[in-house]
Amino acid sequence: MTNLQSSTFNLQQPEPTLDARSHAGRIAVAMPHSDVPGAEAPPAELLRRDLRLPELSQLDVVRHYTRLSQLNWSIDTHMYPLGSCTMKLNPKVNDAIAAMPGFADAHPMQPAADVQGALAVVYGLQRTLAEITGMAETSLAPLAGAQGELAGVLVIKAYLESRGEKRTTILVPDSAHGTNPATASMAGFDVVAVKPQPDGDMDLDALRVALEEHGPTVAALMITLPSTLGLFDRNIVQIAEMVHAHGAQMYGDGANLNAMVGQVKPGDLGFDVMHINLHKTFSQPHGGGGPGAGPIVVKEHLIPFLPSPHVVVDADEDERWKMEDGSGSGRPSSIIHPPSSATYRLHDPERTIGRLGAFHGNFGVLLRAYAYISSLGPDGLRAMSEAAVLNANYVQARLRGAYDLAHDRTCMHEVLFSGRKQKAQGAKTLDIAKRMIDYGYHPPTIYFPLVVEEALMIEPTESETKETLDAFCEAMLQIAAEAETQPELLREAPHNAPLRRLDEATAARKPVLRW
Amino acid sequence: MTTETRPVEARPLVTEPHPYIPLTPDDRAAMLATIGVASTDDLFTDIPAAYRNPSINIPDALTELELLDEMRTLAARNRTGSDYACFLGAGAYHHFRPSLIDPLVMRGEFLTSYTPYQPEVSQGTLQTIFEFQSLVCELTGMDVANAGMYDGASALAEACLMACAVTGRRRIAVSERVHPNWLAVVQGYAHGRDIGVDMMPHPAPGATFVLSDEHACLAVAQPDFYGRMSLDAASWGEAAHAAGALFLVAAEPISLGMYRPPSEYGADIVVAEGQSLGVSLSYGGPYVGLFACRNDYIRQMPGRIVGRTADLEGRTGYVLTLQTREQHIRRERATSNICTSQQLIALSASMYLAALGPRGLRRVAELCYEKAHYLADRIDELAGFRVERDEPFFHEFVVRPQKPPSEINRALIERRIIGGLDVSDAIHNRMLLCATELNTRVEIDALVEALAEVSR
Structure with a gap:
């Protein structure tokens, strides 16, 4: 039983690339034969000798992309308070x-x-x-x-x-x-x-x-x-x-x-x-x-x-x-x-x-x-910006005791915190961001703008309900408490994501950019 | 100031619930209390009062039901390849789109995610980019590819700027047979950087381009704007390299299903419009530009790049990499200001290639070739038309009719046929016709019959 593999829907198992899934002789979508008389072939010197594209069954292709989609977080699945990116509802009617x-x-x-x-x-x-x-x-x-x-x-x-x-x-x-x-x-x-x-x-x-x-x-x-x-x-x-x-x-x-x-x-x-x-x-x-x-x-x-x-x-x-x-x-x-x-x-x-x-x-x-x-x-647009600004200020009001504000004044549609207090406690802004993943929130924009130390920029948008904002704020407060008492929990986060932290240094030093 | 102001209103702006804005009056009151202000107006006091609450003269909101009705009415005012036989190409092509693409690409996890800055929760996007890069390399024969550019035209413009960065030269040579709209984009980008552009006359068969040692690159299209596949491309590449310039090739992805890749005739950078790989025409966009080059130039390559790595526990994963080329790190010294990769469109293109595989892509290319040649042969039989055949062509070709192409096209549209592009402003009284796998023999014969009627 040593070769037993988990099924493809085990989230801890990496999804093979299209190339690794490929098996010569399969096809996911067939194309018809020609309904016109054959033409004289182009000069041979123009023609291709081989083409190495993956060969997959239709179910292979469907499962591959369905499975990959499940490794992504998105607005449709998670609150995504990425500052300066305005991750609002994307209406399906559009x-x-x-x-x-x-x-x-x-x-x-x-x-x-x-x-x-x-x-x-x-x-x-x-x-x-x-x-x-x-x-x-x-x-x-x-x-x-x-x-x-x-x-x-x-x-x-x-x-x-x-x-x-x-x-x-x-x-x-x-x-x-x-x-x-x-x-x-x-x-x-x-x-x-x-x-x-x-x-x-x-x-x-x-x-x-x-x-x-x-x-x-x-x-x-x-x-x-x-x-x-x-x-x-x-x-x-x-x-x-x-x-x-x-x-x-x-x-x-x-x-x-x-x-x-x-x-x-x-x-x-x-x-x-x-x-x-x-x-x-x-x-x-x-x-x-x-x-x-x-x-x-x-x-x-x-x-x-x-x-x-x-x-x-x-x-x-x-x-x-x-x-x-x-x-x-x-x-x-x-x-x-x-x-x-x-x-x-x-x-x-x-x-x-x-x-x-x-x-x-x-x-x-x-x-x-x-x-x-x-x-x-016109009224809806005005209500949209008003709610976006109200939501950001609400998050600011609820979190200002736990995180340092970059500027203590009324914000607009996004609020900018600094993680300097938590950094001194042993958890950097990056660690806070990764810990948020464990709580089910996409991290905000971090280390931008560059002029603010340990920047954490939260943009809730007008699309979220007060219940979601409250749950988000509770999680942020909990993370601030963890930074004080057990910062290693943040430093090692995420614990519950499909992958742990990735080695970006090796990726840049020895680039592997294709199969 | 020209805008009227109006008194600040205490009432909520939207009195009925709006599907996109969920805060209720209760929510607002509780939140304002937490913030410690009396009204939302207190949150906007940084805006000078004289400029607050301008009037906005646009129509009132529509519900979803009303909106769909209105948009259907507008959509019905377009005559498209969904109800008409389409023989129009010229840089955007009417191809079959496998049914699996839309439901997969429109999955919310792909559709509504951001740039994958947090790799632990973005492996889906990151792996699909890695796969896209790999597929583009296989298709073009090149060593490395990026995650995608805005479209083929801007990819070529960026390739020209990259060639200038690689060679340290400030003039570029571009074949006059590159798509005229692409040429215009190249000129705009070059003007921004004060780079000179030389439009190169197309050499006669057997001859080559004449470059100088000031040229950073020679950029050509294969097939060219008029659909022709030259037998001389390798000698063009040699001419570019002899002048110390890079050889840039704008390719057509479907054609690469049967024609040899540009890597085999000396290309240093290959770009292409990715629309033909399973992407809707959508009146010109969004599309995706393919961009691939030789290994030597990775660090001058614009755009986003994904690399394979491992997580703390040694599991395979993917990350954005080589980001020190990019604007958010290098700012004014970046290789480009590009900040997107048309990811969703690149994803459609990957799905298309995965669905068809080598056999399917080759079949599509051959169908295009055979149908275009059948159409050309039938048109040659007509009095009053001549197909230009001085060089081999793929799925587009130039026809010289006796009547003006615009007049012919007007007659064709009445017969539910979208005719070819009128290129008379470039070559006197010519039409550029295209056929793809979507054009049935019945449609082709109908076009030929219509052309015969029109010219009578």
Whole structure:
């Protein structure tokens, strides 16, 4: 009995790779024979001699992926309070809509006349995001948040070039997400970091010094609002005025927009361009790391430089956006049913920065965002951000006695703790995170932002019930108590996950990247 | 400030329960008491009062029932390959998608997880990425692959930037027969980094590209935008290497089921659009870019990479690795700003390859080849049409009709046929037609008949 193996559904047993499961002569899906006369074969020198792909039965494939899925934690299975990632409900109706054949089978190179439904969605979302953010126009072309950043910075670069200005520096707070400096660099800019003051707001003196020191070479300030510290910068209007006074542009990183929707419009605060992560605020599932979408919204002066393509309408569509009840201040009855006279088409903005992808953006993601916004409406969006902020402040209030706050003030949609107290007791933030797994909660974002020691950033989102938040807080309090009395319990965690901690050092030193 | 403000309201914004926002009035009251504030407005006092509560002019909320109804109406305004015979390719292809893909890829554990930063509870995602990397290596013949890029076009753009980093050069050479939209993406990325782009005229059969020692790479497409498979690719690679440049090949994944992989004709980096591997057309995205290279260049490779390792108890596991290339560690000195891998789409592609295996993929490639050649042969029989056959082709080919392609396509759509791409702006009065395994003989014959009618 020494060779007895556990069944495939024993969670402690690793799942073999497709390659290891492969057995020559099996197939999971058969393809038909040709129904046309055979053609002359291509020249032999073009042909492949062998192709080593795995060969599996259909049940093998189904079990393999079902089993692998069970090794994952997800929003659908666990509270997932990952700061700055907005792990909210991903409504199933959105997936159903994206799978409708009229959308899923639309070919990106079809003439506009044959895809008016798809273009109406794109146009409607362009208008909606501009309205929500208080900006003039939207481009839905960027394929991810980081690509939205790149697009936004390239738009600024093109705008400045069109004015004959040679500005080569972008200011980035040192609490920023790593994509900000990486993006500035990809767009050919030098990066200058600006430090926050102790209360978490940007240090206006440091900003003034940076603006004066780099003077006419500053192209933009890239700033996340609320900041990556989970705080709304109280000086944001003044910051925008200072930046504009130096002839520079205000770039907003919209990663944390979930806190602001319906509460305040970034356009009103002085932002010139902002990217939005549809996979955060607008419920696109993260999919284990994509796909997302990173639209940018811009003020009037940047519209000519937007990425290509952009969707425009030939009828006087703007009329539809004026109030239909005659008061002039209300909202249109529907962005869904366009007037029969409307004809949508793709358009290259006159001084476009060009294309970001082969086609028109991640349409399947755009559909889900459109469906999500349609499900909430203006009041629902406002209630969404309000609940997100209330939940984060509730977690802050319940845990503030047990964990040090990075900044002791009202937070927005996420709360930032420091694990320095627990570190002194013998359990680092990493250990706290791993112990949370034992309690059935996905760990929060840790060691980010880099400027906060032992950072632990919790974003509950509006989707969780009070019961879930309470259970989560109880677990966090229990873990704080364990850190005090038996920190080794944390250091050795997780104890109840499919695997214990993994050897990342060897993985990087001797990379094994394929079977 | 242009937005109207309105007085702060004490009443809850949503008076009826909303499925996405579960807090009840009781919950809110208890939570506010715990926080020690009187109302949620007290949580927003950091926002300057003058800017609070702007009006948002968008339509009121729809319930799920209403939303589905509205979206069906919109979807019905598209004419798609689900009800029409589709002969349109040009970088996105209408292929059969095995039924097992959707229920497996849409499992919530895959769909609603984040980037696998906590490997103990993300082994599903991590192992599928490792498998995707392995499958891409097998398909392209290359040593290593990353977890995926945004799409094929941006993968090629990143490959060009990578070639500049590897060679220390600041000019790139790109074949004019690369997909025009991909060329546009390459130009945009290159402009950002102030890298020069030379569009290279396609050499005559038997000749090769002429490069200089300033070029970081030569990027070509095989098959090219017009569907042609060149017999000269190996000599192109030699020309690139003789100039000290990397040889970049944009491949088509289905074609690799029967054609030799780019590794066999000198490629240093191979990229491809992964959409044809079981991914919906979805009006252009989301797709996934495949990205593979030789071992020498691993540390300059952009994007996410997963490696195999072991846990404390020696059990096999997978982790994100080589992260010091990436933006969250290296910030402005990162190889790229990319922060995603289109994981769910890469997963669909892996499932597709696992389902078909070598035999199935080869069969799909052969079906595409045979149907496209049958269509081309039938069109050649028609008066008023000529198929361009100066080089071998895979599943797309160029046709020269007598009438303008746009006029032909308008007539075809009335016969429930989506015609080929009108490429007249690149080559005078030409149409690019594609056939795949989904095009039945009946459909192909119907297209030929329709073309005959149209040209009469």
